[in-house]
Amino acid sequence: MKSIIQITILILFIYPSTISAQEKLNISLDNSCSYYGEKIVDDVYSFNSTDEAEEIVGRIVKIVGLEQNFDIKSANVPNALATIKNGSRLILYSQNFILNIKNATGTDWSGISILAHEIGHHLNGHTIISGGSRPNLELQADKFSGFVAAKLGASLSDAQAAISKFSSKSGSSTHPPKSARLEAIAIGWNQGNSGSKPPSEPEPVRESSNEKENVISNTTTTARIIYTGDNYGCGLPIQITIGNKTFTPNNNSFEVSGIPLGTQKYSIQGQINCPAIGGCSASGQGTLNISENATFYISWQNVSFGQCNIWLQPG
Numbered sequence: 361m362k363s364i365i366q367i368t369i370l371i372l373f374i375y376p377s378t379i380s381a382q383e384k385l386n387i388s389l390d391n392s393c394s395y396y397g398e399k400i401v402d403d404v405y406s407f408n409s410t411d412e413a414e415e416i417v418g419r420i421v422k423i424v425g426l427e428q429n430f431d432i433k434s435a436n437v438p439n440a441l442a443t444i445k446n447g448s449r450l451i452l453y454s455q456n457f458i459l460n461i462k463n464a465t466g467t468d469w470s471g472i473s474i475l476a477h478e479i480g481h482h483l484n485g486h487t488i489i490s491g492g493s494r495p496n497l498e499l500q501a502d503k504f505s506g507f508v509a510a511k512l513g514a515s516l517s518d519a520q521a522a523i524s525k526f527s528s529k530s531g532s533s534t535h536p537p538k539s540a541r542l543e544a545i546a547i548g549w550n551q552g553n554s555g556s557k558p559p560s561e562p563e564p565v566r567e568s569s570n571e572k573e574n575v576i577s578n579t580t581t582t583a584r585i586i587y588t589g590d591n592y593g594c595g596l597p598i599q600i601t602i603g604n605k606t607f608t609p610n611n612n613s614f615e616v617s618g619i620p621l622g623t624q625k626y627s628i629q630g631q632i633n634c635p636a637i638g639g640c641s642a643s644g645q646g647t648l649n650i651s652e653n654a655t656f657y658i659s660w661q662n663v664s665f666g667q668c669n670i671w672l673q674p675g
Protein backbone atom coordinates (compact mmCIF):
# COMPACT_ATOMS: atom_id res chain seq x y z
CA MET A 361 0.00 0.00 0.00
CA LYS A 362 2.75 2.37 0.99
CA SER A 363 4.73 1.66 -2.17
CA ILE A 364 1.69 2.31 -4.35
CA ILE A 365 1.19 5.64 -2.66
CA GLN A 366 4.84 6.48 -3.10
CA ILE A 367 4.80 5.63 -6.79
CA THR A 368 1.78 7.83 -7.21
CA ILE A 369 3.49 10.57 -5.28
CA LEU A 370 6.62 10.26 -7.42
CA ILE A 371 4.69 11.43 -10.43
CA LEU A 372 2.70 13.94 -8.42
CA PHE A 373 3.00 17.51 -9.63
CA ILE A 374 5.29 16.54 -12.51
CA TYR A 375 2.92 15.99 -15.42
CA PRO A 376 0.25 18.61 -15.98
CA SER A 377 -2.85 16.89 -17.25
CA THR A 378 -3.64 19.64 -19.68
CA ILE A 379 -2.01 22.90 -20.57
CA SER A 380 -4.51 25.67 -20.33
CA ALA A 381 -4.65 29.43 -20.35
CA GLN A 382 -3.81 30.99 -17.03
CA GLU A 383 -6.32 32.97 -15.06
CA LYS A 384 -5.58 36.02 -12.93
CA LEU A 385 -7.03 35.72 -9.46
CA ASN A 386 -7.97 38.26 -6.88
CA ILE A 387 -6.97 36.57 -3.66
CA SER A 388 -8.32 37.91 -0.41
CA LEU A 389 -5.48 37.85 2.08
CA ASP A 390 -8.01 38.28 4.83
CA ASN A 391 -8.84 34.62 4.94
CA SER A 392 -5.98 32.83 3.26
CA CYS A 393 -3.01 30.95 4.70
CA SER A 394 0.40 30.60 3.15
CA TYR A 395 2.32 27.59 4.47
CA TYR A 396 5.34 29.37 5.93
CA GLY A 397 3.55 32.70 6.39
CA GLU A 398 4.98 34.64 3.46
CA LYS A 399 3.16 37.69 2.17
CA ILE A 400 1.60 37.40 -1.27
CA VAL A 401 2.76 40.48 -3.08
CA ASP A 402 2.47 39.74 -6.80
CA ASP A 403 -0.63 39.33 -8.88
CA VAL A 404 -1.64 35.69 -8.59
CA TYR A 405 -2.16 33.67 -11.75
CA SER A 406 -3.58 30.18 -11.57
CA PHE A 407 -3.09 27.20 -13.88
CA ASN A 408 -4.77 23.83 -14.10
CA SER A 409 -3.64 21.45 -11.39
CA THR A 410 -2.21 18.06 -12.23
CA ASP A 411 -4.43 15.00 -12.11
CA GLU A 412 -2.06 13.62 -9.50
CA ALA A 413 -2.48 16.65 -7.26
CA GLU A 414 -6.26 16.26 -7.54
CA GLU A 415 -5.92 12.59 -6.72
CA ILE A 416 -3.82 13.23 -3.63
CA VAL A 417 -6.26 15.86 -2.38
CA GLY A 418 -9.08 13.40 -3.05
CA ARG A 419 -7.28 10.75 -1.03
CA ILE A 420 -6.63 13.12 1.88
CA VAL A 421 -10.29 14.11 2.00
CA LYS A 422 -11.47 10.51 1.70
CA ILE A 423 -9.31 9.30 4.54
CA VAL A 424 -11.14 11.63 6.90
CA GLY A 425 -14.50 10.52 5.49
CA LEU A 426 -15.47 13.56 3.46
CA GLU A 427 -16.31 14.37 -0.15
CA GLN A 428 -13.82 16.17 -2.36
CA ASN A 429 -15.25 19.59 -3.07
CA PHE A 430 -12.12 21.69 -3.36
CA ASP A 431 -10.86 23.52 -6.42
CA ILE A 432 -7.15 22.88 -6.78
CA LYS A 433 -4.93 25.00 -8.98
CA SER A 434 -1.24 25.56 -9.38
CA ALA A 435 -0.28 29.23 -9.13
CA ASN A 436 2.59 31.65 -8.60
CA VAL A 437 2.12 31.66 -4.82
CA PRO A 438 5.08 31.32 -2.41
CA ASN A 439 4.24 27.68 -1.60
CA ALA A 440 0.60 26.76 -1.01
CA LEU A 441 -2.47 28.47 0.36
CA ALA A 442 -6.09 27.90 1.20
CA THR A 443 -8.72 30.52 0.52
CA ILE A 444 -12.33 31.01 -0.52
CA LYS A 445 -13.10 32.41 -3.95
CA ASN A 446 -16.64 33.00 -5.18
CA GLY A 447 -17.96 30.82 -2.37
CA SER A 448 -15.77 27.83 -3.32
CA ARG A 449 -12.95 26.30 -1.34
CA LEU A 450 -9.74 26.87 -3.26
CA ILE A 451 -6.27 25.40 -2.76
CA LEU A 452 -3.40 26.99 -4.66
CA TYR A 453 0.05 25.43 -4.77
CA SER A 454 3.26 26.33 -6.51
CA GLN A 455 4.42 23.41 -8.61
CA ASN A 456 7.85 25.03 -8.66
CA PHE A 457 8.00 25.12 -4.87
CA ILE A 458 6.72 21.57 -4.46
CA LEU A 459 9.42 20.23 -6.79
CA ASN A 460 12.08 22.22 -4.95
CA ILE A 461 11.05 21.09 -1.50
CA LYS A 462 10.83 17.51 -2.69
CA ASN A 463 14.47 17.77 -3.79
CA ALA A 464 15.50 19.58 -0.61
CA THR A 465 13.86 17.13 1.78
CA GLY A 466 14.40 13.99 -0.26
CA THR A 467 10.82 12.89 0.28
CA ASP A 468 7.53 13.24 -1.56
CA TRP A 469 5.77 13.48 1.79
CA SER A 470 6.77 17.14 2.12
CA GLY A 471 4.41 18.13 -0.72
CA ILE A 472 1.65 15.88 0.62
CA SER A 473 1.87 17.34 4.10
CA ILE A 474 1.71 20.89 2.73
CA LEU A 475 -1.47 20.07 0.81
CA ALA A 476 -2.87 18.35 3.90
CA HIS A 477 -2.11 21.45 5.99
CA GLU A 478 -4.05 23.66 3.57
CA ILE A 479 -6.96 21.21 3.51
CA GLY A 480 -6.81 21.31 7.31
CA HIS A 481 -7.45 25.05 7.16
CA HIS A 482 -10.56 24.52 5.04
CA LEU A 483 -11.92 21.63 7.10
CA ASN A 484 -11.35 23.51 10.33
CA GLY A 485 -13.30 26.45 8.92
CA HIS A 486 -10.34 28.84 9.15
CA THR A 487 -10.95 30.26 5.68
CA ILE A 488 -14.42 31.49 6.59
CA ILE A 489 -13.31 33.54 9.54
CA SER A 490 -11.65 36.86 8.86
CA GLY A 491 -8.22 37.84 10.03
CA GLY A 492 -6.00 35.44 8.06
CA SER A 493 -3.34 33.23 9.61
CA ARG A 494 -2.89 33.09 13.35
CA PRO A 495 -0.53 30.83 15.29
CA ASN A 496 -3.26 28.72 16.90
CA LEU A 497 -4.99 28.17 13.54
CA GLU A 498 -1.67 27.14 11.97
CA LEU A 499 -1.14 24.58 14.72
CA GLN A 500 -4.60 23.10 14.11
CA ALA A 501 -3.78 22.76 10.40
CA ASP A 502 -0.37 21.24 11.24
CA LYS A 503 -2.02 18.72 13.53
CA PHE A 504 -4.42 17.77 10.77
CA SER A 505 -1.49 17.40 8.38
CA GLY A 506 0.26 15.04 10.81
CA PHE A 507 -2.93 13.04 11.25
CA VAL A 508 -3.40 12.62 7.51
CA ALA A 509 0.26 11.74 6.94
CA ALA A 510 0.01 8.96 9.51
CA LYS A 511 -3.17 7.63 7.92
CA LEU A 512 -1.46 7.57 4.52
CA GLY A 513 1.53 5.69 5.92
CA ALA A 514 4.17 8.40 6.46
CA SER A 515 6.78 8.14 9.19
CA LEU A 516 6.87 10.97 11.73
CA SER A 517 10.00 12.45 10.16
CA ASP A 518 8.35 12.27 6.73
CA ALA A 519 5.31 14.08 8.13
CA GLN A 520 7.57 16.77 9.62
CA ALA A 521 9.95 17.08 6.64
CA ALA A 522 8.51 20.27 5.14
CA ILE A 523 8.47 22.12 8.47
CA SER A 524 11.87 20.79 9.52
CA LYS A 525 13.47 22.10 6.37
CA PHE A 526 12.18 25.62 5.92
CA SER A 527 9.99 26.76 8.79
CA SER A 528 11.12 29.80 10.77
CA LYS A 529 12.71 28.87 14.09
CA SER A 530 11.28 31.88 15.91
CA GLY A 531 7.89 32.16 14.18
CA SER A 532 5.99 35.38 13.43
CA SER A 533 2.76 37.14 14.32
CA THR A 534 0.91 34.78 12.00
CA HIS A 535 2.93 31.56 12.24
CA PRO A 536 4.18 29.67 15.31
CA PRO A 537 7.85 28.78 15.85
CA LYS A 538 9.21 25.63 14.24
CA SER A 539 9.29 23.71 17.55
CA ALA A 540 5.54 24.24 18.09
CA ARG A 541 4.70 23.24 14.52
CA LEU A 542 6.77 20.05 14.81
CA GLU A 543 4.99 19.27 18.07
CA ALA A 544 1.55 19.83 16.52
CA ILE A 545 2.39 17.49 13.63
CA ALA A 546 3.64 14.87 16.09
CA ILE A 547 0.37 15.05 18.06
CA GLY A 548 -1.71 14.69 14.90
CA TRP A 549 0.52 11.90 13.60
CA ASN A 550 0.14 10.04 16.87
CA GLN A 551 -3.65 10.40 16.74
CA GLY A 552 -3.61 9.13 13.17
CA ASN A 553 -1.66 6.05 14.22
CA SER A 554 -3.81 5.36 17.26
CA GLY A 555 -6.94 5.04 15.15
CA SER A 556 -8.66 8.01 16.67
CA LYS A 557 -10.80 10.55 14.90
CA PRO A 558 -9.31 13.63 13.24
CA PRO A 559 -7.82 16.04 15.74
CA SER A 560 -10.33 18.26 17.38
CA GLU A 561 -9.94 20.73 20.14
CA PRO A 562 -13.31 22.08 21.22
CA GLU A 563 -13.06 25.39 22.96
CA PRO A 564 -14.64 25.80 26.34
CA VAL A 565 -18.36 26.16 26.03
CA ARG A 566 -19.53 29.74 26.31
CA GLU A 567 -21.45 30.27 29.49
CA SER A 568 -22.55 33.29 31.35
CA SER A 569 -20.08 34.18 34.09
CA ASN A 570 -23.05 34.85 36.31
CA GLU A 571 -24.16 31.26 36.69
CA LYS A 572 -27.31 30.92 38.75
CA GLU A 573 -29.60 28.13 39.66
CA ASN A 574 -32.09 27.29 37.00
CA VAL A 575 -35.33 29.02 37.91
CA ILE A 576 -38.47 27.51 36.43
CA SER A 577 -41.06 30.22 36.71
CA ASN A 578 -44.79 29.85 36.48
CA THR A 579 -45.00 32.51 33.84
CA THR A 580 -43.96 32.12 30.25
CA THR A 581 -43.51 34.42 27.31
CA THR A 582 -43.16 34.35 23.55
CA ALA A 583 -39.60 34.75 22.34
CA ARG A 584 -38.18 35.36 18.90
CA ILE A 585 -35.11 33.53 17.54
CA ILE A 586 -33.29 35.21 14.65
CA TYR A 587 -30.35 34.15 12.51
CA THR A 588 -28.94 37.10 10.63
CA GLY A 589 -27.21 34.80 8.15
CA ASP A 590 -23.78 34.45 6.62
CA ASN A 591 -22.13 34.75 3.23
CA TYR A 592 -22.30 31.05 2.49
CA GLY A 593 -26.01 30.25 2.48
CA CYS A 594 -25.64 27.98 5.48
CA GLY A 595 -28.69 26.17 6.84
CA LEU A 596 -29.02 25.50 10.56
CA PRO A 597 -31.07 22.41 11.40
CA ILE A 598 -30.87 22.76 15.17
CA GLN A 599 -32.88 22.02 18.26
CA ILE A 600 -32.96 24.56 21.07
CA THR A 601 -33.95 24.01 24.68
CA ILE A 602 -34.59 27.03 26.91
CA GLY A 603 -35.53 26.11 30.45
CA ASN A 604 -38.02 23.28 30.08
CA LYS A 605 -39.07 24.19 26.53
CA THR A 606 -37.57 22.40 23.52
CA PHE A 607 -38.23 23.53 19.96
CA THR A 608 -36.89 23.33 16.41
CA PRO A 609 -36.87 26.65 14.57
CA ASN A 610 -38.22 25.98 11.08
CA ASN A 611 -38.03 29.47 9.70
CA ASN A 612 -35.97 32.55 10.32
CA SER A 613 -37.25 35.02 12.82
CA PHE A 614 -38.90 32.09 14.58
CA GLU A 615 -41.50 32.86 17.19
CA VAL A 616 -41.85 30.40 20.05
CA SER A 617 -44.29 30.56 22.91
CA GLY A 618 -44.12 28.92 26.32
CA ILE A 619 -40.59 30.11 27.11
CA PRO A 620 -40.23 30.42 30.89
CA LEU A 621 -39.37 33.87 32.19
CA GLY A 622 -36.37 34.61 34.38
CA THR A 623 -32.90 33.11 34.46
CA GLN A 624 -32.90 29.96 32.34
CA LYS A 625 -30.31 27.55 31.15
CA TYR A 626 -30.36 26.80 27.45
CA SER A 627 -28.71 24.33 25.11
CA ILE A 628 -28.46 23.97 21.34
CA GLN A 629 -27.71 20.83 19.33
CA GLY A 630 -27.65 20.31 15.59
CA GLN A 631 -25.84 20.93 12.35
CA ILE A 632 -24.59 23.84 10.31
CA ASN A 633 -24.71 22.98 6.62
CA CYS A 634 -23.08 25.31 4.11
CA PRO A 635 -23.47 24.17 0.49
CA ALA A 636 -20.20 25.66 -0.75
CA ILE A 637 -17.90 25.12 2.18
CA GLY A 638 -19.14 22.08 4.10
CA GLY A 639 -20.61 21.79 7.55
CA CYS A 640 -20.07 21.02 11.16
CA SER A 641 -21.96 19.59 14.07
CA ALA A 642 -22.93 22.40 16.39
CA SER A 643 -23.54 22.47 20.10
CA GLY A 644 -23.56 25.00 22.88
CA GLN A 645 -25.13 25.93 26.16
CA GLY A 646 -25.34 28.81 28.55
CA THR A 647 -27.64 30.90 30.67
CA LEU A 648 -30.12 33.55 29.52
CA ASN A 649 -32.21 36.06 31.34
CA ILE A 650 -35.62 35.79 29.66
CA SER A 651 -37.74 38.91 29.73
CA GLU A 652 -41.19 39.46 28.15
CA ASN A 653 -41.11 39.04 24.35
CA ALA A 654 -37.34 38.64 24.32
CA THR A 655 -35.38 38.35 21.07
CA PHE A 656 -32.26 36.22 20.72
CA TYR A 657 -29.79 36.04 17.89
CA ILE A 658 -28.04 32.83 16.89
CA SER A 659 -24.27 33.02 16.51
CA TRP A 660 -21.81 30.25 15.71
CA GLN A 661 -18.14 29.73 15.22
CA ASN A 662 -16.12 26.86 13.82
CA VAL A 663 -13.79 25.69 16.57
CA SER A 664 -12.18 22.51 15.28
CA PHE A 665 -12.51 19.81 12.66
CA GLY A 666 -16.22 19.43 11.92
CA GLN A 667 -17.17 21.09 15.21
CA CYS A 668 -18.85 24.43 15.80
CA ASN A 669 -19.85 26.32 18.90
CA ILE A 670 -23.31 27.86 18.71
CA TRP A 671 -24.93 30.23 21.14
CA LEU A 672 -27.74 32.76 21.67
CA GLN A 673 -27.19 36.45 22.17
CA PRO A 674 -29.89 38.69 23.63
CA GLY A 675 -31.21 41.21 21.12
Ligand SMILES: [Zn+2]
Pocket residue numbers: 393394395477478481493498501
Ligand atom coordinates in the same frame (compact mmCIF):
# COMPACT_ATOMS: atom_id res chain seq x y z
ZN1 LIG B 1 -1.40 27.50 7.30
